[in-house]
Amino acid sequence: MIPFWHRTLVPCMLISLLSAAQVSAAPVSREQLFQLATIAAGDHQFERAIELFQKIIEVDPKFAPAYNGIGLVHQSDENGSPLEALRYFRLAVDIDPEYAEGWNNLGRAYYTQARFVNAEQAFLTSLRLKPGQTDIEFALAWDYLLGQSRPDEAITYFEKVRARQDNPMIYYGIGLASLLQGNRMRVMEAVTQLRHHQREEQALGLEKMLKENVLINSKPGTPLVTGAPQAESLFDHQLRELNASGYTVPGKEGIKVRLKGPLL
Numbered sequence: 001m002i003p004f005w006h007r008t009l010v011p012c013m014l015i016s017l018l019s020a021a022q023v024s025a026a027p028v029s030r031e032q033l034f035q036l037a038t039i040a041a042g043d044h045q046f047e048r049a050i051e052l053f054q055k056i057i058e059v060d061p062k063f064a065p066a067y068n069g070i071g072l073v074h075q076s077d078e079n080g081s082p083l084e085a086l087r088y089f090r091l092a093v094d095i096d097p098e099y100a101e102g103w104n105n106l107g108r109a110y111y112t113q114a115r116f117v118n119a120e121q122a123f124l125t126s127l128r129l130k131p132g133q134t135d136i137e138f139a140l141a142w143d144y145l146l147g148q149s150r151p152d153e154a155i156t157y158f159e160k161v162r163a164r165q166d167n168p169m170i171y172y173g174i175g176l177a178s179l180l181q182g183n184r185m186r187v188m189e190a191v192t193q194l195r196h197h198q199r200e201e202q203a204l205g206l207e208k209m210l211k212e213n214v215l216i217n218s219k220p221g222t223p224l225v226t227g228a229p230q231a232e233s234l235f236d237h238q239l240r241e242l243n244a245s246g247y248t249v250p251g252k253e254g255i256k257v258r259l260k261g262p263l264l
Contacts, residue, residue: 030060037069046077064096071105085109093122100130107139116147116223137161141173146224151177168197175206184210 037052050073056066071088074080086109092102107122123140127133141157144150154177162170175190187210194203 030056030063033059034063034065034069037066041069041073041076044076046073046080049073062095064092064099064102067092067095068099068102068105071109075105075109082109082112086113093125098129100126100133103129104133104136107136107143111139111143111147114147114223116143119143119147132164134161134164138167138170145173145177145180149180149220149222149224151180166197168194168199168202171197172199172202172206175202179206179209 033052033056037049037056040046040052041049050070053066053069053073056063060066067088071085071092074082074085074088086106089102089106089109093099093106096102103122103126107119107126110116110119110122120140120143123136123143126136127140137157138161141154141161144157145154155174158170158173158177161167171190171193175187175194178184178186178190187206191203191206191210194200194206
């Protein structure tokens with residue numbers, strides 16, 4: 001996820017207008033402080049960004065985006081605290097229950113902590129407040145699939161996303177979910193789509209699992225991922241992780257696999 005400050009266009013003159021000295025010497029508006037905080041965060045001046053977000057909270061303790069901003073700083077800073085990020089996202093939505101972006105970030109934070117049901121609830125709340133968010137529907141699909149072994153719900157949300165965009169990893173998700181369902185025909189359809197999108201590694205992985213009668217641990221409510229954070233993207237490197245973890249053939253039942261990897 002790209003933090004909101006990387007998507008915000010702020011006039012460069014604001015940096016000179018609101019120097020550190022001016023912030024401490026003269027009153028400035030909440031909006032000016034917020035823009036300066038986003039600039040600091042975008043420049044990886046994380047301590048300065050938190051200081052400015054805290055100043056906003058002193059001015060207006062009910063300004064939810066400031067709490068959300070501190071949470072995002074903790075996520076972006078390699079020295080930040082994931083638990084502090086989650087706490088500030090929680091504060092943001094407690095202050096403003098209608099704040100969809102806060103629910104989005106809270107859902108992702110819960111997901112990275114392997115709290116998949118909490119993540120689901122946060123994503124659903126956000127979609128109720130702001131329907132049609134493709135990225136959140138995509139995140140919810142993976143939460144249902146990898147976090148909760150609920151392939152039916154996962155496919156429902158993958159299909160919602162597919163109606164708006166043609167992301168090849170949608171087909172990988174549908175393929176894995178169909179494998180859980182035992183729908184071999186749909187797995188092959190996903191393999192065909194992955195090859196059409198030149199995702200041969202994922203296509204071969206699904207095809208191999210299908211041919212070797214792979215049985216993924218599919219007890220509803222049981223995560224398919226370990227929840228261990230890693231640097232690699234789950235979507236681009238899932239099969240490499242699968243191969244690296246190894247698997248055994250227990251007999252006629254097929255190959256039982258427990259997927260592992262980072263989350264969203």
